[in-house]
Amino acid sequence: MKISLEQVxxxxxxxxxxxxxxxxxxxxxxxxxxxxxxDKLDELDVADIVPTAHAVPVENALRADEECPSIGLDKALxxxxxxxxxxxxxxxxxx
Amino acid sequence: MLSKxxxxxxxxxxxxxxTATKIFCGCSTRFGAPPNSQTCPVCLALPGxxxxxxxxxxxxxxxxxxxxxxxxxxxxxxxxxNYFYPDLPxxxxxxxxxxxxxEHGHLDISLEGGATKRIGITRIHMEExxxxxxxxxxxxxxxSSFVDLNRAGTPLLEIVSEPDMRSPEEAIxxxxxxxxxxxxxxxxxGNLEQGSFRCDANVSVRPRGQEAFGTRAEIKNINSFRFIxxxxxxEVERQIELVENGEKVVxxxxxxxxxxGVTRSMRGKEDAHDYRYFPDPDLVPLVVDEAWIARMREQMxxxxxxxxxxxxxxxxxxxxxxxxxxxxxxxxxxxxACVKLHGGGKVCANWVMGEVIRGLxxxxxxxxxxxxxxxxxxxxxxxxxxxxxxxxxxKTVFDEMWRSGRDADTIIAEKGLKQVxxxxxxxxxxxxxxxxxxxxxxxxxxxxxxxxGFFVGQVMKASKGKANPAAVxxxxxxxxxGG
Numbered sequence: 136m137k138i139s140l141e142q143v144x145x146x147x148x149x150x151x152x153x154x155x156x157x158x159x160x161x162x163x164x165x166x167x168x169x170x171x172x173x174d175k176l177d178e179l180d181v182a183d184i185v186p187t188a189h190a191v192p193v194e195n196a197l198r199a200d201e202e203c204p205s206i207g208l209d210k211a212l213x214x215x216x217x218x219x220x221x222x223x224x225x226x227x228x229x230x
Numbered sequence: 231m232l233s234k235x236x237x238x239x240x241x242x243x244x245x246x247x248x249t250a251t252k253i254f255c256g257c258s259t260r261f262g263a264p265p266n267s268q269t270c271p272v273c274l275a276l277p278g279x280x281x282x283x284x285x286x287x288x289x290x291x292x293x294x295x296x297x298x299x300x301x302x303x304x305x306x307x308x309x310x311x312n313y314f315y316p317d318l319p320x321x322x323x324x325x326x327x328x329x330x331x332x333e334h335g336h337l338d339i340s341l342e343g344g345a346t347k348r349i350g351i352t353r354i355h356m357e358e359x360x361x362x363x364x365x366x367x368x369x370x371x372x373x374s375s376f377v378d379l380n381r382a383g384t385p386l387l388e389i390v391s392e393p394d395m396r397s398p399e400e401a402i403x404x405x406x407x408x409x410x411x412x413x414x415x416x417x418x419x420g421n422l423e424q425g426s427f428r429c430d431a432n433v434s435v436r437p438r439g440q441e442a443f444g445t446r447a448e449i450k451n452i453n454s455f456r457f458i459x460x461x462x463x464x465e466v467e468r469q470i471e472l473v474e475n476g477e478k479v480v481x482x483x484x485x486x487x488x489x490x491g492v493t494r495s496m497r498g499k500e501d502a503h504d505y506r507y508f509p510d511p512d513l514v515p516l517v518v519d520e521a522w523i524a525r526m527r528e529q530m531x532x533x534x535x536x537x538x539x540x541x542x543x544x545x546x547x548x549x550x551x552x553x554x555x556x557x558x559x560x561x562x563x564x565x566x567a568c569v570k571l572h573g574g575g576k577v578c579a580n581w582v583m584g585e586v587i588r589g590l591x592x593x594x595x596x597x598x599x600x601x602x603x604x605x606x607x608x609x610x611x612x613x614x615x616x617x618x619x620x621x622x623x624x625k626t627v628f629d630e631m632w633r634s635g636r637d638a639d640t641i642i643a644e645k646g647l648k649q650v651x652x653x654x655x656x657x658x659x660x661x662x663x664x665x666x667x668x669x670x671x672x673x674x675x676x677x678x679x680x681x682x683g684f685f686v687g688q689v690m691k692a693s694k695g696k697a698n699p700a701a702v703x704x705x706x707x708x709x710x711x712g713g
Contacts, residue, residue, distance in 0.1 A: 145504075149312075149504055149506065151314055188307045188509035188515055189509075189511070189514055189515060191514070193514045194514055194515050194516070194517040195514070195515075195516060195517055196282055196283065196513075196514050197282070197283050197284070197285035197288070198256070198282045198283065198284055198285065199285060199286075200249045200250050200251050200284050200285065200286035200287075201250070201251065201256060202250055202251050202256055202257075202258050203251075203255070203256030203257070203270070205257050205258070205267060205268050205269055205270050206269065206270050206271065206274075207267075208264070208266055208267055211266045211267075211269045211274060211379075212266060214276075219371075219374075219376060220265065220376070221264055221265040221266050221267070221378075222265045222266065222364070222376035222377055222378050223266070223316070223376065223377040223379075224374050224375075224376055224377075225316040225374065225375050225376075225377060226373065226374065226375070227365060227366065227372070227373050227374055227375050228315065228316055228363060228365070228375045229365055229375070
């Protein structure tokens with residue numbers, strides 16, 4: 136096995152996914168299959184290859200430090216389930 | 231108890247950059263705007279929005295790296311740091327992980343007694359700030375938190391030191407030095423209250439002589455030099471007590487409470503520490519070539535140490551004066567401008583460290599708001615040099631410049647403060663004074679030379695301070711001797 140049920144459970148918790156036990160088992164099987172497939176790369180000798188962060192050979196996409204208009208409060212809060220005094224309102228996050 | 235143990239401190243400092251816009255979008259970074267008014271699809275994390283790196287933020291990172299003797303990475307990449315919190319709209323913070331922009335630097339701090347100590351800088355990386363969460367305080371709002379994303383996406387440098395500090399005093403010396411440098415560079419406004427310069431401290435203790443580090447606790451987000459000292463002192467005591475009682479220090483994040491002076495555990499956050507960093511596919515690698523570094527070197531302002539040395543060497547002022555005058559960049563600029571206009575290094579230092587700093591302290595303002603500008607101070611000093619006013623009258627002129635914002639020449643003309651050097655006029659005053667005080671004249675002539683000061687005082691008073699002191703001295707001596 137490339138990945139254990141416990142690892143899948145942990146990843147699910149970190150991703151805030153509440154998965155039923157049954158689904159955790161299914162996912163463990165699927166992820167194991169994916170990881171086994173990726174293992175095919177081990178057949179190659181990559182000792183001299185630098186880790187690649189990007190497939191496209193582009194560097195330094197930069198912008199000038201110039202202000203652009205913001206979108207405005209109404210649009211910014213348009214998707215908020217509730218907003219109070221211009222702030223997004225969320226369930227309390229500290230005790 | 232303390233002597234049995236050695237304290238080990240490493241610091242992580244978050245420096246907010248002074249760019250006009252955020253790190254990955256064009257929203258303003260201005261402080262104090264109405265909540266969420268400085269937001270756009272990128273910093274709100276709306277679907278499909280893509281970040282583009284602010285080139286100025288990179289300039290600033292390079293400047294900070296050069297000033298702290300770091301190696302600037304020819305190639306660095308951005309990574310996603312994954313965690314959930316309402317003020318982090320994307321569910322990840324864009325940061326740098328394996329390949330930060332600067333590494334392997336150091337700062338030399340001065341210790342008590344004049345010794346210096348080198349503190350290693352592990353790395354400096356670029357990242358975005360999160361938004362701000364406020365927590366309801368009334369019965370109706372106590373179940374809610376409120377999120378303002380104006381700060382989300384503000385450019386930060388995280389400057390990570392080696393665990394090289396051995397006391398709270400060393401930690402403070404390092405922080406002050408670092409603060410002074412980033413403010414001199416102009417990459418940070420240095421405002422601790424507004425959170426432009428924030429510190430996390432990693433603190434551990436170990437029995438003296440032991441090589442392995444003890445287990446450390448991380449104290450989060452302390453926003454004043456005084457609190458940092460208190461927080462570290464408390465934490466050291468707490469850990470020593472644990473060790474003495476045979477208990478274990480737990481590796482954890484703790485919060486310092488300035489009201490009680492105590493650090494407390496942020497339980498329940500342990501799980502969140504699995505950040506699962508990976509390269510951000512939305513941002514291409516950052517390549518900094520020699521030409522870019524050279525350009526930044528050219529833009530590098532003179533740093534405090536170099537400036538202090540130049541003031542001593544070129545302006546002939548004592549080391550102590552140079553230290554005071556270079557503590558803040560704005561003050562050093564002010565003094566520098568005065569000397570360039572007037573030429574007298576020591577006399578300018580005396581006035582800046584005396585009248586100017588006193589005035590600023592009295593009114594609780596900074597040098598930027600000083601009503602007496604360098605050209606005004608230099609102009610007044612020239613009037614002392616050319617004999618127009620005496621040093622004593624200069625104080626009056628200075629106060630009036632401070633009050634009115636007008637220059638010395640205007641004030642001297644308007645208030646008739648021009649020094650009297652005309653010997654005839656001074657002689658006339660002296661004659662009057664001598665005639666009015668025959669008793670004292672007798673005393674002086676009988677050998678009681680201390681009375682001389684009395685006559686000087688009387689003459690100056692009669693001339694409203696405008697008589698040239700040297701001329702008064704000369705003429706008085708002659709008159710008293712000659713009779």
